[in-house]
Amino acid sequence: MDQVTSSAAQLRAGLQALAHPLPGGMRDLLPWEARQQLHLSRVVLKAFELHGFQQVILPAFEYADVLEQGLGPIEANSVLRFVEPETGEVVALRPDMTPQVARLVATRLASEPGPVRLSYRGSVLRRRHERARHQQQVVQAGIELVGRGGLAGDLEVLEAATHAVRRAGLERFVLDLGHGRIASSLLDDLSAEARERLLEPLTQKDQAELVRRAEKLGLSAARVRALAALPELQGGGEVFDAARRLLADTAALPLVDELQLLHRAVEEAGLAPSVVVDIGETRPFAYYTGPLFQVLAEGPGQAVGSGGRYDTLYERFGVPRPAAGFAVHVNNLGWAVGDAQRLGIxxxxxxxxxxxxxxxxxxxxxxxxxxxxxxxxxxxxxxxxxxxxxxxxxxxxxxxxxxxxxxxxxxxxxxxxxxxxxxxxxxxxxxxxxxxx
Amino acid sequence: MDQVTSSAAQLRAGLQALAHPLPGGMRDLLPWEARQQLHLSRVVLKAFELHGFQQVILPAFEYADVLEQGLGPIEANSVLRFVEPETGEVVALRPDMTPQVARLVATRLASEPGPVRLSYRGSVLRRRHERARHQQQVVQAGIELVGRGGLAGDLEVLEAATHAVRRAGLERFVLDLGHGRIASSLLDDLSAEARERLLEPLTQKDQAELVRRAEKLGLSAARVRALAALPELQGGGEVFDAARRLLADTAALPLVDELQLLHRAVEEAGLAPSVVVDIGETRPFAYYTGPLFQVLAEGPGQAVGSGGRYDTLYERFGVPRPAAGFAVHVNNLGWAVGDAQRLGIxxxxxxxxxxxxxxxxxxxxxxxxxxxxxxxxxxxxxxxxxxxxxxxxxxxxxxxxxxxxxxxxxxxxxxxxxxxxxxxxxxxxxxxxxxxx
Incomplete structure (x- = not known):
């Protein structure tokens, strides 16, 4: 095809695309784009299988109120809801598969002996911004370990997770460890409104705004100092000493100890080429009650995978059990392991x-x-x-x-x-x- | 677990399931149920790949009006539509992936040389009845051959389709050949309302009702006879002689010849252990313009796979091309090849x-x-x-x-x-x- 014909063809294709638009955030993958994603999903799920996690298949949408049982008020905002015109029923496209697995374990698998080890693969749909059109379809392959609590459970999840990304060819990555309750435990006695005012600058690591709001809310000088320090408590194992000093008289202290034990075990097991600690980390999904995990790598602006511990999630579905999980974000993993060309023609x-x-x-x-x-x-x-x-x-x-x-x-x-x-x-x-x- | 504990556990699980219901037609697959479905999908897609079809990944939902461009008024009824409350936009969960592939070919692949050979895998959602709650989630793995018309195209699709089901272990099956236009060509000059009145008993093979309605509409005796005979024109190659006599002076005659050529070629190529012809077949998806294919087997009440030719579908997306395709219904294939146990523990x-x-x-x-x-x-x-x-x-x-x-x-x-x-x-x-x- 010569230059002129080719441009004309591109113009035609562009006009056709305008005539047949896709909803925001939705994307087709052409064969040469799909190939890497399918390959990486297979490799990751195979690693999970080798660690005893068995794959389940979950429906693409569910009743919104069932899914939202597992989500806090903040993340319920990120659920994409639809109304079926004839029945008025509200269904939701899942923003995350963890509450779906919890619903499954609480129903059809409730009487099987624990721990439960399940894996899944599927598209989740998240709103990126307040505006409804800004959703994004993300392919996740993940695991859920239900009924094995504490350090042993965290380590088992991290062993499978790091094995999966290594098997996919990711050699240079950082394992980022945080804790879902350290920051929020400093706010437990405040009103919901005050908590939300402070969590926002905390999440954005905006120290100046955090201090301004904390002082305006009349918090004690010691508490303002502790909150202000959180975003800086980031780095290697040395941050634990600083954290212990700063949080000495707070409810966060035992949580810092918990995280340090995990950090040591992860270092000893050699699970990642590099491990960093981020004491001030918060996460949009508020169901986390313990350690938070993230696998970071050069390339994608977002994590290659993430997870953590959520020991109170299963209570909300009527079957209280400790639980932890991890999900690989397949698109980001593809970006991090490099060009699809590496798969070879x-x-x-x-x-x-x-x-x-x-x-x-x-x-x-x-x-x-x-x-x-x-x-x-x-x-x-x-x-x-x-x-x-x-x-x-x-x-x-x-x-x-x-x-x-x-x-x-x-x-x-x-x-x-x-x-x-x-x-x-x-x-x-x-x-x-x-x-x- | 003893009998009593086990019953109590089942009761508890049942109560949990009541507390966390799934939308009608949605289902979870437990690991031992998912395993067969994942295995069969892989085997079928591998067969398609060996025949040159490359897998694409398509979004889970689309704008309803874009999808419905590829569907006739009858099948648009079977689309599950949802309204996004904040924007008022109407999206649809696909009842069939063929119009989605057409939309993709008409946009991002419009300037590539033909024929286009693509495969896909995904869940489609169909209403089973008029009532909105009776949808059913079906997993399909299929192919689309775009830009290769006539007998050569039909044969290529059927070669890949029958190879796929054989590779999955289905040895005893019947290939059922019909034609999307033979029955409807007898009704072309009638009003839309009259056509619909007659297509209903035709689809249900209700001969008495068909004759009653045809006579009431004042159709000629010859036409009533031809219509009444359609449901009986079913069997081996011998039905073509009977069909040619009965439809001698109708627009259906060249279509009967077209189907007979395909029947002969399929028999000669030995594509199926058994081939039957069904001249009176109609299909809920009205976009079919040529031969219809179905793979039938003992076990599931529905076809293991189905497809056909739709030479006018691509026009509706602005890129007129002949096209044919076939989709394996993975759940039904699983049923037909037998118990998941056959995979071995x-x-x-x-x-x-x-x-x-x-x-x-x-x-x-x-x-x-x-x-x-x-x-x-x-x-x-x-x-x-x-x-x-x-x-x-x-x-x-x-x-x-x-x-x-x-x-x-x-x-x-x-x-x-x-x-x-x-x-x-x-x-x-x-x-x-x-x-x-």
Whole structure:
């Protein structure tokens, strides 16, 4: 296609896209985009399986009030709700699969012995901003460990989580440890309104605004100092000493000790190339009651995976149990492990049955080639004879196979800058020739 | 668990389920239910890949008016629509992925050379009845062949489709061939209302009601005879002669010829162990313009897969092209290939670190066993020491591995009626012992 035709085609495609829009945040993945995501999901779920977590399949939407049982008032805002016009029922597209798994464990799995080890994969839908249109579809593959509390449970989740991202090819990453209750325990005795006023600058690590609001609310000087210090308590194992001094007379002290035990165990087990502690961390999902985990890496602006402990979530579904989990954000993992190209171009052959020389199609010969390739598990399709090389390049075939005479084929390999003749072989030798690269 | 405890547990689970209901038609799949569905989806998509179809990923919902561009007025009724309260926008959960793929091809893939070969996997949501609550979530894995018309295109789709169900283990099946326009071509000159009055008894193969309504509408005796005969034109290749006689002077005649050519080609290629023709078939999705395909098997009350040709669908999205496709209904395929048990019990080991004899847990020893098994790609988890055999049975482990002394383990294999001692081995020999069955 020349430059002008190509621009015209792009313009046409653009106009078509305007005529057939997608809801905000929704995206199609073309084959070469989908391939990496499917591959990474498989690898991550395989790692979870090796750690004893078994995959369940959950429905795409649920009654909003059931899902929201597991969510606090803040995160309920991030649920995308829809009304079915005829019945008036309100359903929600899940913003997170953890409450869905809790609902499943509380119903059909309630009488099985614990601990429960489940994995899942699915799209979740989050609002990014206050405006309703700014949702974002995110693919998650995660685990839930239900009925194993404390350090042992946290470590088991982190072992599976770090194994999963390593198996996916992520070598350089940071494991960020926080605690879902350290910051909020300093606010427990305040009114809900005051808590919300202070959590906002805390989440944004806006120290000046935090101090301004805390003083305006009339908090004691010691408490203002503790709150103001939180965003700075970030770094290696040395932050625990500083944290213990600053939070000495507060309800947060035993939580700091809990986090330090986990930090030591994670370092000893060598779970991550680098571990950082973030004492002041808060998280939009308020159901966390214990340690918070995040896997961070160069590339995506968001975490590659995140999780933590939520020991009171299951109570809300009528079956009190300690629980922890972790979800890999597959799109971000893909970004972090690098270009989809790293997967290599998959072996796929386009078969041409009528070489330009003779001009007559050999249908039986083509069927034999296709059958031989498929028996060898090599994907292939028949060309319709029009510009096979252009077609093969557009649809990411690795080779074009030309029938030359009965039972003989010539092989062209597509390269980034053209094609390379790989010689002529008998049909029976074709799979070996292609697999040789 | 004894009988009484078990009933009490079931009652509790039932009450929990009442407290946390799922929307009608939605279902969770437990690990042992999900396993077969995930396995079959993978096998089917692999077969499609071997035939050159590349997988795309499509969003879970779209604007209702975009999706409905590809659907006729009848099937638009089966779309589940939701209103977003804040924006008033109407979105739809797809009842079928074919219009979604058409929207994708018409936008981001509009300038790529044809034919386009794409595959997909996803949940679709259909209303089963007029009542809004009776939707059903169905998992489909399918293909779309866009830009290759006529017999060659139909055959290519059927080759991939029958290869997929065979690869999934379905040996006994019937390929049912119909035509989306034979019945409706007899009604083309009638009013929309009259057409609908007649299509209803035609779809239900209710001959008496069909004749009654046709006569009431004042149709000619010849036309009433032709319509009345349609539901009976069902069977092997011999029905074509009868069909040609009965439909001699109608617009349906060339369509009968078209279907017969396909029937012959399918028989010659040996695509199915049994092929039947159903001249009177109609289909709820009215976009079909050519042959209709169904794969039928013992077991599920519905087709294992279905598809056909829709040469006018792409026009509605601004890019006129012939197109055909096929979707495997994964749940029905699972039913047809038989009990999930046929997959065999997967190899999974529960590791017990503190044998009753010594009573002291050997954490380092357990970690070594878990690491050895995972390196050998054998799924495993650590027991918390409580009733390991009951726990292993509840969660479908195949083996329990007991640490006996440093670097030695005893292996129990779980069987349907108890457990079998598989002897004691060194940790390094454990993977080989487990893989030996």
């Amino acid at each position: 998959p072996l796929r052959a386009l078969v041409v049955s009528s070489p330009a020389a003779s001009g007559t199609a050999d249908a039986a010969g083509a069927a034999e080639v296709l059958g031989t390739l498929r028996t060898a598990e090599i994907p292939c399709a028949l060309s319709d004879g029009t510009n096979p090389l252009d077609y093969a390049r557009a649809w990411r075939y690795s080779h074009v196979v030309w029938l030359t005479s009965a039972r003989r084929v010539r092989v062209s390999q597509l390269t980034s800058d053209g094609e390379r003749d790989r010689g002529e072989v008998d049909v029976v030798e074709l799979p070996a020739r292609l697999l040789a690269g | 997967p190899l999974r080991a529960l590791v017990v670190s503190s044998p009753a004899a010594s009573g002291t847990a050997d954490a380092a020893g357990a970690a070594e066993v878990l690491g050895t098994l995972r390196t050998a790609e054998i799924p495993c988890a650590l027991s918390d020491g409580t009733n390991p055999l009951d726990y292993a049975r509840a969660w479908r482990y195949s083996h329990v591995v007991w640490l006996t002394s440093a670097r030695r383990v005893r292996v129990s294999q779980l069987t349907s009626d108890g457990e079998r001692d598989r002897g004691e081995v060194d940790v390094v020999e454990l993977p080989a012992r487990l893989l030996a069955g």
